[in-house]
Amino acid sequence: MPLPVEAVLFALIGLLAAAAAxxxxxxxxxxSRGLxxxxxxxxxxxxxLVIRFTLAGGEPAATLVMTAICTGLxxxxxxxxxxxxxxGSHRRHRRHAA
Known part of the structure; x- marks a missing residue:
């Protein structure tokens, strides 16, 4: 798989990891969300990129899976x-005593 295609996939993995977090x-x-x-x-x-060059571009599926794991970490x-x-969590609703 060409490097520009993999770079786009890497960026998508990053955006998905950020959205999930x-x-x-x-x-x-x-x-801030930007960070x-x-x-x-x-x-x-x-x-x-490090995983791709370490594996010498051999297995694209393994590269993407390992990238997703590293990105999550x-x-x-x-x-x-x-x-x-x-x-406390922003999802919890606290009752205030009147």
Whole structure:
């Protein structure tokens, strides 16, 4: 598979990882969405290129799977579960005593 096609697939993997992180656990990412999306895109492109050249472009399916795994792991780096635990989930509705 040509490198430009794989680069587009790597970018799609990064966007999907960012979307999944922001939709599934948004309380873990209190910073701007741009940081999460940028982290996912850069990690997908870099890990995809490193894996592609490490495997010598042999198996595209293995390259994409390994890129998705690395992107998921690296996208979790800016996550802040400690802050989410302190402030509680934004999905919980608290009742205030009157």
């Amino acid at each position: 922001l939709v599934l656990v948004p309380e873990y990412y209190p910073m 999460t999306i940028g982290t996912a895109l850069v990690s997908a492109l870099l890990s995809g 690296l996208t979790s780096v800016p996550a802040r579960p400690d802050l989410a635990a302190q402030h």
